[in-house]
Amino acid sequence: MQSAETVESGERRPALVSLAVVYCKGLAMGAADAVPGVSGGTIAFITGIYERLIRAVTSLDPSVVLLLPSLRHERGRREVVAELRRMDVPFLVAVGMGMVTAVAILARLVQFALSTTPGPTFAFFFGLIGASAVALFERDWVRHSGPAGAALAGFSLAFLVAGETATGTFPHSLPVIFGAGLLAISGMVLPGISGAFILLLLGQYDYMTTTLNDFIDEFIAVIGGSSPDAFLEAALTVVVFMSGALVGLFTIAFAVRAALERYRMATLAFLVSLMLGALRYPAFRMMETTDGWTAPRVVVLAGALVAGLGAVLVLDYYTEDFGYDA
Incomplete structure (x- = not known):
């Protein structure tokens, strides 16, 4: 939470400087959401923009498009700009x-x-995922029947889905990609659950990472005069994913926020337990992709695991906002 002094100094900064600072905080959020573990929502907490982010997201009003015809007139342009500022759209654009x-x-x-x-x-x-779940888990959840039941449900659901993902049950079809985008956007507004973690759980993380890189590479190639076929194929997947994310921003994210307000402890127990149950998937893939359990390979795997644990635990140690009580 920002102090009054911090807010006042922020208000005195030039608008472009403030947006540049917000952009840098968006960089940190994106870096967190790109890797399964700490969520962008957690980084928003740490950098002091979480509450503003939630207010801005929940203030978005699609009816603003009805004002677009008035852009032909100066008065209309002023009205549109005022409405966009009211919804804090410049802030959202900088973060995005x-x-x-x-x-x-x-x-x-x-x-x-x-x-x-x-x-x-x-x-x-x-x-990363294991340490995030441990850092966010609260013992009080297991002392009450409601949160304990929600935790068990979250763990069981994620464990089953992770098993299906490991066996290749979920295809890379456009409807699945749309659903993945719809669910993954919640990582932006929820501390604890990262969008990359949700993609990993649904078996779409590696595929979407590859597709995004292809999209960027083929776009550059098209500018250079290459055929647009490969670009259009990758672009279709990216557009479908982003469409799902946009729908999720106004549905899933709002629903989870409502659940947090009404059933806070049980909802948090469910969300964090999802992370514990989902550990089945990276564990399976780690064993599947390791050819021969020699001593050097075990040392490398252990080192990578400890690095993931350490990254989150160090973040938890040096920040007061790593959690849900802010």
């Missing part, structure tokens, strides 16, 4: 651009890691 930039950069690094060292990469993911 930062997140997109970070995801685009990290997607290539993650794809390289998954293609060259899949075992250690999944071990790292296991450490």
